[in-house]
Structure formats: C-alpha cells, structure tokens
Amino acid sequence: MKAMVITELGDSNVFNLQERETPKVKPNHILIEVKATSVNPLDTMLRATQTPWSENLPEILHGDVAGIVADVGENVKSFKIGDEVYGCAGGIAGINGALAQYMLVDASLMALKPKTLSMKQAAALPLVSITAWEALHDKLKVGPQDNILIHGATGGVGHIAVQLAKVFGAVVSATVTPRNLEVANTLNADNIINIEEQSVADYVKLYTQGVGFDAVFDTVAGENIQRSFEAARFNGDVATILPVEDTLQVALKSLSFHSVLMLIPLVHGINRAYHGQILSNIANLVDAGKIKPLVDPSDFSIWEVAKAHEHYHSGRAVGKITMTMKN
Numbered sequence: 205m206k207a208m209v210i211t212e213l214g215d216s217n218v219f220n221l222q223e224r225e226t227p228k229v230k231p232n233h234i235l236i237e238v239k240a241t242s243v244n245p246l247d248t249m250l251r252a253t254q255t256p257w258s259e260n261l262p263e264i265l266h267g268d269v270a271g272i273v274a275d276v277g278e279n280v281k282s283f284k285i286g287d288e289v290y291g292c293a294g295g296i297a298g299i300n301g302a303l304a305q306y307m308l309v310d311a312s313l314m315a316l317k318p319k320t321l322s323m324k325q326a327a328a329l330p331l332v333s334i335t336a337w338e339a340l341h342d343k344l345k346v347g348p349q350d351n352i353l354i355h356g357a358t359g360g361v362g363h364i365a366v367q368l369a370k371v372f373g374a375v376v377s378a379t380v381t382p383r384n385l386e387v388a389n390t391l392n393a394d395n396i397i398n399i400e401e402q403s404v405a406d407y408v409k410l411y412t413q414g415v416g417f418d419a420v421f422d423t424v425a426g427e428n429i430q431r432s433f434e435a436a437r438f439n440g441d442v443a444t445i446l447p448v449e450d451t452l453q454v455a456l457k458s459l460s461f462h463s464v465l466m467l468i469p470l471v472h473g474i475n476r477a478y479h480g481q482i483l484s485n486i487a488n489l490v491d492a493g494k495i496k497p498l499v500d501p502s503d504f505s506i507w508e509v510a511k512a513h514e515h516y517h518s519g520r521a522v523g524k525i526t527m528t529m530k531n
Contacts, residue, residue, distance in 0.1 A: 207304035208509050209263045216510035227308035234283050234311045235275040240327035241302035242268045243516050243525040260298040267295040269302035270317055270327040280311045288317040292330035297471040303506055312476040315483035318490035328497040328524035333486045334466045334479055336365040339443045343462035344419045348373030351412055353435050356423040358384040360524050363498040365421055366391045371494050377411050387522055404434045498523030505530035
C-alpha cells in the first residue's frame with residue numbers, strides 16, 4: 205500500500221510517499237480502507253517537536269479516520285466488511301495512523317459513520333467530538349439551564365462543544381475573533397462574544413448579571429485560561445484541553461478545575477470502548493440534525509499532507525482541515 209511516512213521530526217517536508225505492506229487483520233481489530241482524515245493540532249505537534257508521546261511514535265501519523273471496513277478480525281461483532289466507519293484510532297503510541305491506503309485499528313475505538321455525512325465531513329469529527337463530550341458530559345456535567353461559556357467557538361473542539369452544550373440543554377455563550385463572527389452565528393449559541401469588543405467583566409455582567417458562569421470550557425487556554433478563571437462564578441467549574449501554569453484563581457474562587465485528555469484510552473488501552481460509544485452518540489446527533497461539522501473549504505488529498513499542515517500553520521483555516529484519499 206501507499207503511505208506518507210516520517211522517519212524524523214521536523215517541518216511539513218518530513219513526509220515521504222513510500223510503499224508499505226498492507227496490515228494483516230488480527231483479533232479484535234478491523235482493517236479500514238482509508239477514505240479521509242483530518243488535521244488536529246496534535247498531529248502537527250507529533251510531526252514537529254518532542255512530546256510526551258515521541259518515544260513510541262509511529263512512522264504513519266494522523267489519528268482521525270473515515271473509511272470502509274475491508275476485513276474483520278476474530279471476536280469483532282459490531283462491524284462487517286463494507287461498513288462505513290469513523291474514529292480516532294492511531295497515529296500515536298506505536299499505532300500507525302490514517303496517512304495510508306489502509307489502517308489497522310482496534311474495533312472498540314470505532315463507530316458507524318453518520319449516514320448523512322460524506323467521508324470528508326465524518327473525518328473532521330472524531331478527536332474533537334470525543335474531547336468535547338468528555339469535557340461537557342464527563343467533567344463539567346453540563347445539564348439543562350446551566351450557564352456555560354465556551355472559548356474558541358469556531359475552533360475544532362469549540363464548534364462541536366457549542367452545539368453539544370445546546371443538546372445538553374445549557375445556555376451557551378461563546379467567544380470568537382471578529383473575522384469568524386459570521387461562522388460563529390451559525391452554531392446555535394445563545395450569545396456570541398466578540399473578544400475584541402467585550403471584556404470579561406462586560407460579558408459576565410451582560411450574560412450572568414455579574415455572578416459568573418456556572419461552567420467554562422476553554423479550548424484556547426494558554427494566557428486565555430486566566431479569562432476563564434475570571435469568568436467563572438465562585439465554586440464554579442473550568443475545563444481545558446491544554447497545560448496551565450498559574451492556577452491561583454482556582455484556589456481563590458474555589459473552582460473545580462478539570463483537564464481533558466482524550467488520548468488516554470488510545471495510548472494506555474483504558475476503556476477504549478467508551479470512545480466508540482461516544483462516536484455512536486455523536487453519529488446519532490449528526491443524523492438528527494443537531495450537530496454539524498465545520499469543515500474548512502480547502503481540498504487536499506492525503507498525499508498532500510504537507511500542504512495541509514502548512515495551511516493549518518497559516519492560521520487561515522476556519523473549521524477542520526480534511527484530506528481525502530485520491531489516486
């Protein structure tokens with residue numbers, strides 16, 4: 205099979221097209237004929253820099269995949285040859301990823317693809333949907349009428365989180381940069397906050413009567429996390445997906461602070477079936493018209509992964525950058 209392979213870390217030019225042996229199916233696994241994948245920040249980090257997962261880095265990157273089941277291993281009951289599936293199932297921890305014609309995956313990490321989406325659209329969903337679900341459902345336990353703030357409304361995780369929080373019945377406020385206001389207004393948030401026109405104090409007063417938000421999900425983090433701490437009410441909840449240095453406000457406001465790392469089942473083999481369950485739930489919500497992926501209009505093939513990474517680094521993308529399998 206053809207595959208885009210890396211043998212060293214570096215810029216986007218480290219990818220090389222090579223011939224590799226097609227994986228053989230094994231128990232509890234399925235072999236997927238890859239149709240599409242997407243670019244996540246993690247993929248670019250693994251390609252370029254030393255990370256906590258660099259020691260056992262596979263040569264074929266990218267975790268998100270959408271494709272067709274080509275073979276089924278022993279003990280797999282949930283899928284059959286020909287099924288259209290999607291998931292986040294490799295590109296890390298010694299498991300080869302989706303930048304190839306075929307990908308061998310643990311079946312428990314996968315789900316049937318949403319029927320109403322193309323392969324390109326479905327490939328945009330797995331990592332970001334799992335992250336949003338774990339943050340909102342498992343960590344923040346968002347429910348009806350909770351007043352929640354989501355930073356980064358049009359980002360990969362952010363745009364799913366906005367829609368998912370509405371599914372859970374929350375009142376949703378979401379921040380966005382001015383250039384993405386039009387797109388943000390399509391996501392069904394109750395309040396869209398232009399971060400260049402409204403301060404934290406402004407929108408806390410306007411949307412919470414000065415009390416603060418019950419929960420904040422920060423998909424931006426970095427310096428922005430201090431705005432999250434400021435925006436949360438006393439004894440509120442804050443979740444983020446990235447490392448945080450200064451957590452003094454967590455103590456001073458008695459916040460419950462949550463870190464979200466969706467990689468744990470994939471990397472450590474813990475409760476992998478839960479990711480498959482989340483993706484089944486997301487597929488049902490997509491097919492019911494309650495969640496829609498925001499996909500960047502760029503059109504890259506998997507063999508153009510270097511260009512896709514360059515587009516990501518340019519900062520011009522809106523929504524998820526996807527790549528499809530082309531001859």
